[in-house]
Amino acid sequence: MVDSRWTADPAPSASPRRRGAVLERAILDAALEQLSTVGWNGLTMEGVAAGAQTGKAAVYRRWPSKEDLVADALEAGLPSIQEVPDHGSVREDLLGLCRLVRDAMYSRPGFALRSVLHECDTSTAERFNSVILDGLVHPTVRLIGEVIRRGITRGEVRAGADDAYVRDVIPAMMMYRSKVCASEWSDLDLEQMIDRVMVPLLRTPGE
Amino acid sequence: MVDSRWTADPAPSASPRRRGAVLERAILDAALEQLSTVGWNGLTMEGVAAGAQTGKAAVYRRWPSKEDLVADALEAGLPSIQEVPDHGSVREDLLGLCRLVRDAMYSRPGFALRSVLHECDTSTAERFNSVILDGLVHPTVRLIGEVIRRGITRGEVRAGADDAYVRDVIPAMMMYRSKVCASEWSDLDLEQMIDRVMVPLLRTPGE
Numbered sequence: 001m002v003d004s005r006w007t008a009d010p011a012p013s014a015s016p017r018r019r020g021a022v023l024e025r026a027i028l029d030a031a032l033e034q035l036s037t038v039g040w041n042g043l044t045m046e047g048v049a050a051g052a053q054t055g056k057a058a059v060y061r062r063w064p065s066k067e068d069l070v071a072d073a074l075e076a077g078l079p080s081i082q083e084v085p086d087h088g089s090v091r092e093d094l095l096g097l098c099r100l101v102r103d104a105m106y107s108r109p110g111f112a113l114r115s116v117l118h119e120c121d122t123s124t125a126e127r128f129n130s131v132i133l134d135g136l137v138h139p140t141v142r143l144i145g146e147v148i149r150r151g152i153t154r155g156e157v158r159a160g161a162d163d164a165y166v167r168d169v170i171p172a173m174m175m176y177r178s179k180v181c182a183s184e185w186s187d188l189d190l191e192q193m194i195d196r197v198m199v200p201l202l203r204t205p206g207e
Numbered sequence: 208m209v210d211s212r213w214t215a216d217p218a219p220s221a222s223p224r225r226r227g228a229v230l231e232r233a234i235l236d237a238a239l240e241q242l243s244t245v246g247w248n249g250l251t252m253e254g255v256a257a258g259a260q261t262g263k264a265a266v267y268r269r270w271p272s273k274e275d276l277v278a279d280a281l282e283a284g285l286p287s288i289q290e291v292p293d294h295g296s297v298r299e300d301l302l303g304l305c306r307l308v309r310d311a312m313y314s315r316p317g318f319a320l321r322s323v324l325h326e327c328d329t330s331t332a333e334r335f336n337s338v339i340l341d342g343l344v345h346p347t348v349r350l351i352g353e354v355i356r357r358g359i360t361r362g363e364v365r366a367g368a369d370d371a372y373v374r375d376v377i378p379a380m381m382m383y384r385s386k387v388c389a390s391e392w393s394d395l396d397l398e399q400m401i402d403r404v405m406v407p408l409l410r411t412p413g414e
Contacts, residue, residue, distance in 0.1 A: 118329050118332070119329075122325050122326075125325070133387065137387060158407070160403070160407075161407075163403050165380070165399060165400050165403040165404050166403060166404060168380065168383060168384065169376060169379075169380065169404060171383060171387075172376075172379040172380045172382070172383035172384070173372070173375065173376065173379045175379070175382070175383050175386070175387075176375060176378060176379035176382050176383060177375065177379070179382070180340065180344060180378075180382075192372060193372050196367070196370050196372040196373060197372050197373060197376060197408065200365070200367075200368075200407075200408055201404065201407055201408040203412075205410075205412065
């Protein structure tokens with residue numbers, strides 16, 4: 001028996017047979033694409049399957065519901081915030097972190113997440129809110145704590161500043177001004193917020 | 208002709224004929240009551256009219272749509288925040304103000320407003336968001352500015368603290384922690400936020 005796999009000239013195909021992680025990635029991308037174009041209410045499992053050039057069964061095999069699929073697509077798509085470079089300056093470190101947060105908020109999955117929250121019902125919204133909390137808010141608060149503790153060690157930041165309320169100020173300001181002032185957080189906005197709020201809040205008295 | 212108005216014993220009536228402001232108030236109260244019990248989607252002009260013991264025409268004469276009626280009911284019902292007593296201490300003044308804001312957030316119209324925002328569509332949400340902004344957020348920010356300027360005049364607060372970013376910290380923290388931490392803002396929570404964030408942020412350097 002001749003194995004022709006390596007010699008046959010395969011017909012070009014727009015839908016090559018993909019498996020595992022590659023197919024999964026294509027489905028998650030198609031779900032984000034659908035969210036951005038037709039929104040939560042318009043998104044269907046059929047539409048996602050078509051967008052990923054696969055069958056509906058391949059989607060349902062992995063995600064039993066539209067909610068599960070979208071939660072995974074948003075979680076996988078949201079830029080991950082894992083660490084913040086140490087510039088030796090609390091101002092620069094916080095600015096760097098704020099830029100990462102801003103870029104995640106205004107990424108395609110970030111936009112999709114906000115519009116989904118407007119469209120879906122309350123129980124679904126809770127699920128998607130937890131994607132924001134676990135994917136963006138909690139990592140940010142943890143890293144702000146690291147930056148503050150590095151500043152305390154350097155003597156740049158007052159000892160009492162490693163506090164839950166203090167760590168919440170940046171995410172609170174970013175959420176509030178996006179909602180209330182429709183701020184898009186330019187680099188200048190971020191610098192002003194850090195210089196006018198965080199630097200005076202954190203500095204050691206007498207400086 | 209004998210005028211019997213003052214001598215006749217009128218039959219007791221659950222629905223006396225009311226006009227103007229009294230009837231208007233009854234309709235707005237009934238709308239808030241409906242919002243609290245059946246929510247935005249369940250509220251009907253007929254239900255509100257029945258609750259106010261009047262006819263549907265009396266409601267439609269004043270408010271052409273459910274959205275107009277609910278916006279007015281929320282606006283009229285939300286506790287108004289007009290001034291903050293001068294205790295001669297920025298800490299006490301801000302605490303007093305935060306308690307007013309917290310009480311408005313957790314008033315019946317405050318609860319109704321939040322649940323309506325979860326239920327209604329995006330364009331209606333914009334209208335109701337402006338009730339929160341005009342009725343609660345903007346007055347609060349204006350009063351925080353007053354408290355800060357009083358503190359600067361007394362020499363208790365640093366000169367640069369009368370700043371738009373600084374004035375936004377309290378409403379930002381109250382909105383964020385209600386949403387993200389489901390904080391109900393006890394008196395202790397408010398004191399901790401003021402003592403750990405606002406006092407260090409506002410004080411003159413060297414104190």
